[in-house]
Amino acid sequence: MNEKRAIKVALLGAGSVGSQVARLLLEQADEYERRVGTRLELIGISVRNPDANRDADLPRELFTTDAQTLIVSADIVIELMGGITPARELVTLALESGADVVTANKALLAHHGAELFELAERVGAQLYYEAAVGGAIPIIRPLRENLGGDKVERILGIVNGTTNYILDRMHTRGDSFDESLRIATELGYAEADPTADIEGYDAQQKAAILASIAFHTKVPVDQVYREGITQVSIEQIEDAKRAGYVVKLLAICERLTDEQNGGEKVSARVYPALVPETHPLASVHGGNNAIFVEAKAAGSLMFYGAGAGGVETASAVLGDLVAAARRHLLGGPGSGESMDADLPIVPVEEILTSYHISLAAEDEAGILAGIAQTFAAQQVSVATLEQAAPTETDDEEGTGDSRATLVIGTHLATEGALSGLVKALADSPAVHQINGVLRVEGVHA
Amino acid sequence: MNEKRAIKVALLGAGSVGSQVARLLLEQADEYERRVGTRLELIGISVRNPDANRDADLPRELFTTDAQTLIVSADIVIELMGGITPARELVTLALESGADVVTANKALLAHHGAELFELAERVGAQLYYEAAVGGAIPIIRPLRENLGGDKVERILGIVNGTTNYILDRMHTRGDSFDESLRIATELGYAEADPTADIEGYDAQQKAAILASIAFHTKVPVDQVYREGITQVSIEQIEDAKRAGYVVKLLAICERLTDEQNGGEKVSARVYPALVPETHPLASVHGGNNAIFVEAKAAGSLMFYGAGAGGVETASAVLGDLVAAARRHLLGGPGSGESMDADLPIVPVEEILTSYHISLAAEDEAGILAGIAQTFAAQQVSVATLEQAAPTETDDEEGTGDSRATLVIGTHLATEGALSGLVKALADSPAVHQINGVLRVEGVHA
Numbered sequence: 001m002n003e004k005r006a007i008k009v010a011l012l013g014a015g016s017v018g019s020q021v022a023r024l025l026l027e028q029a030d031e032y033e034r035r036v037g038t039r040l041e042l043i044g045i046s047v048r049n050p051d052a053n054r055d056a057d058l059p060r061e062l063f064t065t066d067a068q069t070l071i072v073s074a075d076i077v078i079e080l081m082g083g084i085t086p087a088r089e090l091v092t093l094a095l096e097s098g099a100d101v102v103t104a105n106k107a108l109l110a111h112h113g114a115e116l117f118e119l120a121e122r123v124g125a126q127l128y129y130e131a132a133v134g135g136a137i138p139i140i141r142p143l144r145e146n147l148g149g150d151k152v153e154r155i156l157g158i159v160n161g162t163t164n165y166i167l168d169r170m171h172t173r174g175d176s177f178d179e180s181l182r183i184a185t186e187l188g189y190a191e192a193d194p195t196a197d198i199e200g201y202d203a204q205q206k207a208a209i210l211a212s213i214a215f216h217t218k219v220p221v222d223q224v225y226r227e228g229i230t231q232v233s234i235e236q237i238e239d240a241k242r243a244g245y246v247v248k249l250l251a252i253c254e255r256l257t258d259e260q261n262g263g264e265k266v267s268a269r270v271y272p273a274l275v276p277e278t279h280p281l282a283s284v285h286g287g288n289n290a291i292f293v294e295a296k297a298a299g300s301l302m303f304y305g306a307g308a309g310g311v312e313t314a315s316a317v318l319g320d321l322v323a324a325a326r327r328h329l330l331g332g333p334g335s336g337e338s339m340d341a342d343l344p345i346v347p348v349e350e351i352l353t354s355y356h357i358s359l360a361a362e363d364e365a366g367i368l369a370g371i372a373q374t375f376a377a378q379q380v381s382v383a384t385l386e387q388a389a390p391t392e393t394d395d396e397e398g399t400g401d402s403r404a405t406l407v408i409g410t411h412l413a414t415e416g417a418l419s420g421l422v423k424a425l426a427d428s429p430a431v432h433q434i435n436g437v438l439r440v441e442g443v444h445a
Numbered sequence: 446m447n448e449k450r451a452i453k454v455a456l457l458g459a460g461s462v463g464s465q466v467a468r469l470l471l472e473q474a475d476e477y478e479r480r481v482g483t484r485l486e487l488i489g490i491s492v493r494n495p496d497a498n499r500d501a502d503l504p505r506e507l508f509t510t511d512a513q514t515l516i517v518s519a520d521i522v523i524e525l526m527g528g529i530t531p532a533r534e535l536v537t538l539a540l541e542s543g544a545d546v547v548t549a550n551k552a553l554l555a556h557h558g559a560e561l562f563e564l565a566e567r568v569g570a571q572l573y574y575e576a577a578v579g580g581a582i583p584i585i586r587p588l589r590e591n592l593g594g595d596k597v598e599r600i601l602g603i604v605n606g607t608t609n610y611i612l613d614r615m616h617t618r619g620d621s622f623d624e625s626l627r628i629a630t631e632l633g634y635a636e637a638d639p640t641a642d643i644e645g646y647d648a649q650q651k652a653a654i655l656a657s658i659a660f661h662t663k664v665p666v667d668q669v670y671r672e673g674i675t676q677v678s679i680e681q682i683e684d685a686k687r688a689g690y691v692v693k694l695l696a697i698c699e700r701l702t703d704e705q706n707g708g709e710k711v712s713a714r715v716y717p718a719l720v721p722e723t724h725p726l727a728s729v730h731g732g733n734n735a736i737f738v739e740a741k742a743a744g745s746l747m748f749y750g751a752g753a754g755g756v757e758t759a760s761a762v763l764g765d766l767v768a769a770a771r772r773h774l775l776g777g778p779g780s781g782e783s784m785d786a787d788l789p790i791v792p793v794e795e796i797l798t799s800y801h802i803s804l805a806a807e808d809e810a811g812i813l814a815g816i817a818q819t820f821a822a823q824q825v826s827v828a829t830l831e832q833a834a835p836t837e838t839d840d841e842e843g844t845g846d847s848r849a850t851l852v853i854g855t856h857l858a859t860e861g862a863l864s865g866l867v868k869a870l871a872d873s874p875a876v877h878q879i880n881g882v883l884r885v886e887g888v889h890a
Contacts, residue, residue, distance in 0.1 A: 020742070024594070024742060028594075028596075031596075032594070034661075034785045034786075035593060035661075035785075130591060136740075136742070136743035136744060136746060137746060138583065138586075138587035138591035138592075138746070138748075141583075141586060141587070141590055141591055142583035142586070142587060145586055145764060145767075145768050146575060146583035146586055146760075146761065146764040147583075147760065147764055148480060148763075148764045148767040148768060149469070149473075149477065149760065149762070149763025149764045149765075149766055149767045150760040150763060150764065151473075151476075216479075216480075280728070280749060283725070283728055295581075295760060296760075297465070297469060297581070297756045297757060297759055297760035297763070298581035298750065298751065298757055298760035298761070299581060299750065299751045299754070299756075299757050300750060300751070301581060301582060301583070301748075301749065301750035301751075302747070302748075302749040302750065303583075303746075303747075303748060303749075304725060304746065304747040304748075304749065305743065305744065305745060305746035305747065306743070306744045306745070306746075309744070311742045311744075312742060312743055312744050314742055315591075315592065315594065315595040315740060315741075315742035315743035316591065316743070317594070318593075318594025318595060318742070319590055319591040319592055319593045319594045319595065320594075321594055322590075322593040322594045323590050323593060330775070340479045340480075341479075
């Protein structure tokens with residue numbers, strides 16, 4: 001098609017995503033040549049063990065254990081190893097040696113994104129990472145470019161497929177958390193060690209990345225508040241269902257007004273929350289992801305699709321590769337993230353939210369008054385109250401006392417006031433135990 | 446922030462979108478300067494009548510009636526006039542005078558896109574048009590770039606808010622088409638002359654644009670099959686509801702296999718179709734738009750949001766403006782659409798689909814057998830059959846005969862065979878009348 005020299009592509013890692021990227025890059029080479037205007041040549045794949053089994057049938061001669069040599073020969077380096085070490089050193093080497101980089105490494109970006117963006121900017125290289133959040137779902141480019149003339153106000157994201165699968169199963173089938181996790185593991189939705197998913201670390205990294213782009217502000221991952229879903233009980237899910245809500249693990253990024261100086265500040269946090277069943281996020285089932293974005297001019301947008309999977313994530317990586325290749329031909333300066341807004345990050349205690357608190361109380365006259373007093377004393381007001389029928393419990397003490405289960409919804413209050421309230425309720429003689437606490441999202445603007 | 450000269454921006458048109466673009470461009474000038482790296486200066490707004498009322502309060506001195514002079518002074522021209530004349534000449538002038546162009550003009554792109562992309566490519570200018578389809582919803586850039594390494598197989602789009610509002614109202618409230626249109630007009634969802642929307646011309650233009658990008662193939666608007674929603678009756682909507690479907694006006698773009706030579710071909714078409722109520726498109730309510738995309742590697746994706754509205758569409762225009770400005774600073778060749786795939790476009794008669802046919806038949810023994818014979822003779826097989834209770838009709842002839850309403854779902858067959866079947870049924874003495882025919886989409890892959 002023309003006589004431009006081929007663009008040399010190095011691949012680091014050949015796991016479930018990497019092997020699909022390599023396969024498609026080889027299979028669709030002619031198509032990419034037409035789209036880019038020159039050939040994309042896969043010059044090598046660096047792996048720990050060249051003889052390991054792969055998800056795709058790839059030419060043995062492409063494999064190498066020498067990542068460094070591969071990197072310095074490449075025009076574009078695709079990093080799909082995951083983890084911080086040695087990915088951080090290798091991506092740094094790639095950028096320093098003048099290559100553009102495409103990565104899907106959310107941990108690397110959440111922990112060292114700012115440093116890598118600065119390096120890319122300094123050396124005039126491109127750094128692409130569409131696949132780091134939401135798998136196949138276009139979200140990084142839409143946030144950076146489509147909304148580049150708008151102001152993002154809020155993001156509510158279902159960005160972890162494992163936890164969505166578990167919560168969806170609990171909601172639709174009534175299975176317990178443990179049973180749902182077991183099935184998720186069997187079906188391949190959860191890894192052998194599911195900690196990163198179910199404790200919310202994966203979502204926390206993605207929240208840090210989304211907030212940084214959306215607000216043009218460095219949001220370090222350790223400033224993203226995090227709760228996982230291991231404490232979510234089937235009773236909470238059923239209470240939520242009765243009240244017209246679905247429980248979802250949300251990555252929340254918000255632009256807030258600083259009441260003190262009229263300026264802006266931002267929050268990024270991850271926790272299981274109640275979402276109204278009429279909200280578009282409520283109908284995101286199974287292992288799917290969806291990111292709901294509210295922008296000042298655009299209003300509400302939602303991006304939906306497969307949040308994980310080898311070939312699905314490969315689609316996002318290859319989109320970045322084609323874009324990087326076109327841009328590589330064009331030359332010119334790098335496109336580091338603009339982090340110039342530099343807004344303060346709000347600690348979770350200052351966030352205004354509302355709670356549904358499920359508690360077991362002795363079923364005696366006057367108990368409700370006592371609980372209401374606790375609310376008043378903590379300056380949190382009651383919005384809704386639902387009392388389940390009292391049941392004869394066979395608890396460990398074998399008292400067989402009659403107890404009532406109350407689900408109390410609060411009005412908006414700060415996280416600080418709400419956690420004070422929960423503590424006061426736990427200490428109240430009227431309350432036998434707090435069954436669980438969930439925040440409500442997607443209703444109050 | 447730096448000493449680069451400002452980028453001169455000319456705006457053509459100050460209607461509902463244009464006036465919001467101008468307002469935000471002025472209000473957010475500092476923010477854009479930080480994001481782009483140099484100032485975006487609005488040098489003028491060309492309109493027919495500078496004294497007309499606007500949706501935003503804009504400086505009088507910006508207005509001019511001399512579009513030509515304005516254009517030749519600009520680095521970037523934003524065309525928001527709509528329509529073909531004089532937009533076509535003015536966009537051509539802008540590109541020829543070396544300016545990059547941002548437009549939201551779907552009619553212009555659907556009818557003259559190929560010519561304008563070629564011109565942009567030839568002169569090395571950029572042509573952006575995210576706002577032409579789906580208002581605020583990112584869809585053009587995701588299709589071009591995020592899916593630039595993937596293969597789009599199918600698009601099912603709700604791309605017209607007016608018709609979605611009407612059909613949603615018929616479905617959820619049970620109002621007739623006429624009543625729903627009346628209310629849509631009152632609420633501003635429909636224009637005084639709603640023809641372009643309700644007859645599907647607007648969706649047809651958008652389908653032509655989406656198919657062209659998705660398949661890298663010129664898809665002329667007159668090769669997009671089109672039916673509007675004026676023939677959709679409340680009875681059809683209710684039959685659909687009972688059978689678990691929702692009626693939506695869909696813009697459908699499909700890549701198909703050419704059975705004869707094993708190659709590929711494409712189809713683009715617009716018609717009201719039955720969508721299963723479990724499909725993500727089924728829960729797109731009111732005036733919203735959503736575009737459901739199936740790609741080979743990425744799987745199913747959906748993009749959802751406000752498909753129209755002045756400030757919402759302005760968000761997409763301003764995203765393009767910021768991207769164009771960054772790219773303008775960088776210089777280099779243009780980015781015309783790659784139309785190199787050049788696939789054949791399939792006439793609608795060859796499309797495989799399935800129908801729900803509602804018909805009134807005389808309620809006599811043996812009628813069903815007669816109808817079944819008609820199906821067999823046309824080589825279309827029956828998949829489902831629902832018979833409504835016979836009613837005493839007071840028809841025009843006043844016969845008061847007892848008639849049965851049948852809703853018959855077919856298996857997949859070509860459009861040609863299906864339209865032959867409908868004709869044969871209409872001619873059958875067993876059939877009193879065909880009440881309506883709707884295609885089914887979103888079930889068969």
